[in-house]
Amino acid sequence: MCFSATASFTAGTLLLGIGTLVLRAARRPNELAFAAIPLLFAIQQLVEGVVWLTFNFDAPLLNTLMTHVYSFFSHVLWPAYIPLAVYMLEPPGRRRRALIPVVAIGAAVSTYLLYMLVVYSVVSRPIGQHVEYDSPHFYAAAVMLLYLVSTTVSPLLSTHRMVKVFGALALLSFGAVYYFYTAWFISVWCFFAALLSSVIYFHFVLPQPRRSLTEVAS
Structure with a gap:
């Protein structure tokens, strides 16, 4: 992450283990996209570890490649992937329908930022x-x-408790990181969001409360 290669590789390795457990805990096909979030964050953190190493070993070409791979995760993947994963997880009802415009917003943001990444190179x-x-x-x-x-409101719209917790923690970390680490916001927030994604594990292992017909419809 933003502190050192060691921190990035440690976080990435930890999330690889958690992500593997989460994927194994997923029981239905519609759960797989959401369950894969910690594993994808793990890959992103490992990529940033390599970015750190390119500074130490003066590898400009590798730095450019890894910077753009990292930016693909931070700019392009997450705004499209997270709302879609939450949508797939959600049972039929008003909450699921409410997520449709959020999925569209995420896709639009992702497309715009992909275009900007192609037109304007990112430098780390x-x-x-x-x-x-x-x-x-x-x-x-x-x-x-x-x-x-x-990335944060879509989980808050979910009817699943731990999905909401993930969204709330991501939103709170956004505010804290933007206040204290504005200049390094992308790196720092992605790190904390990566660690916070470990709460997704509890969505799959904790007993799910039964929902009434009224709750499902909402």
Whole structure:
């Protein structure tokens, strides 16, 4: 993550283990996308570990490649993937229908940021104990707001308790990281979101409360 290669590799390795357990705990095909989130975060953290190593070993070509791979996760994958995964997990009802526009928003944000990544290259550089990703288009207020809606509000719309917890923690971490680490926001928030994704494990192992017909319809 933003602190060191060791921190990134440690977080990535930890999430590989958690992600494997979560995938094994998923019982139905519609659960697999949501269950894969910790594993995908693990890959992203391992990629950032390599980004750190490129600074230490002066490997500019590898740095460019890994920076763009990391940015694909942070900019393109998550705004489209998270609302879609939550939508697939949700039972039929008003909550599921309410997620449809959020899925569309996430897809639009993802498409826009993919285009911007192609047109404007992202540059990573070490600043003290942090990695700064020079991606100024990401900070447009409207894009940031829609990104936040797709990645944190979509879980909050779920009827599943631990999915809501994941969304709430992601939203709280967004505020804290943006306040304390604005210059390194992409790296730091992705790190904390990665660690917070471990709560997804509890969605699959804790008993699911029975829902009344009224709750399902809502």
